[in-house]
Amino acid sequence: MDHALKMDRIYAVQRHFYDVTRRFYLLGRDRLLEGLPAPKNGRVLEVGCGTGRNLERLRRLRPDLRLCGLDISRKMLETAGRKLEGSGVALTCCPAERLGCAVVGTDEPFDAVFFSYSLSMIPAWGPALEAAWALLRPGGTLAVVDFWGEGGLPGWLHWAHSRWLDLFGVSFRPELLGYLRNMERAGRANLSMESVRGGYAYLAWVRKITD
Numbered sequence: 001m002d003h004a005l006k007m008d009r010i011y012a013v014q015r016h017f018y019d020v021t022r023r024f025y026l027l028g029r030d031r032l033l034e035g036l037p038a039p040k041n042g043r044v045l046e047v048g049c050g051t052g053r054n055l056e057r058l059r060r061l062r063p064d065l066r067l068c069g070l071d072i073s074r075k076m077l078e079t080a081g082r083k084l085e086g087s088g089v090a091l092t093c094c095p096a097e098r099l100g101c102a103v104v105g106t107d108e109p110f111d112a113v114f115f116s117y118s119l120s121m122i123p124a125w126g127p128a129l130e131a132a133w134a135l136l137r138p139g140g141t142l143a144v145v146d147f148w149g150e151g152g153l154p155g156w157l158h159w160a161h162s163r164w165l166d167l168f169g170v171s172f173r174p175e176l177l178g179y180l181r182n183m184e185r186a187g188r189a190n191l192s193m194e195s196v197r198g199g200y201a202y203l204a205w206v207r208k209i210t211d
């Protein structure tokens with residue numbers, strides 16, 4: 001099935017109670033928003049912004065920032081659009097892997113780009129990450145918060161948790177952290193990692209040195 005259609009099907013009904021239910025298990029999102037290093041009046045993009053929950057919070061925390069959100073699901077963006085109406089936050093419907101200047105409407109680079117529990121749902125996560133990287137200025141930060149599965153839960157509960165996440169099209173991606181470490185080894189980035197709730201999730205801060 002087409003991925004955009006799949007996301008719309010998953011979220012058609014869930015988006016109406018998404019924000020209330022996800023606060024219990026999409027952990028670390030507020031830590032990311034509070035720690036996001038962006039200069040005054042900087043530009044920030046969320047890839048896979050869903051209902052716009054994070055963008056709304058960030059707007060309250062940092063009203064000076066110029067915010068954009070992108071998602072593949074029109075249904076999610078309908079909800080985000082209602083929530084952020086009149087806020088000046090720009091929303092775009094596009095697959096993350098096709099992200100580019102034309103999609104965001106300008107070639108002004110971003111000071112920060114973040115993925116909050118979206119890379120685990122994006123099948124082409126490598127191209128999506130690189131597309132976001134290309135839009136980031138040198139010295140800017142790419143931040144990722146997502147499921148880690150490295151601890152925090154006993155084995156059987158971890159197994160049940162991953163089966164349950166499967167139902168929503170979510171996959172643990174340990175290879176993603178290897179990819180970020182390789183970016184650092186190649187001199188493209190400085191990486192710092194934090195564990196959220198004993199390894200349940202991770203928060204990665206990837207400072208751009210070069211493309």
Ligand SMILES: C[S@@+](CC[C@H](N)C(=O)[O-])C[C@H]1O[C@@H](n2cnc3c(N)ncnc32)[C@H](O)[C@@H]1O
Pocket residue numbers: 003007022026029047048049050051053054070071072073076094095096097115116117118121122123
């Ligand atoms: C688990 S939700 C996270 C939403 C939000 N970032 C949050 O933290 O609440 C994942 C989001 O990623 C979006 N998504 C999945 N695949 C995508 C893709 N290829 N391109 C853009 N967005 C995608 C989904 O539509 C969904 O809104």
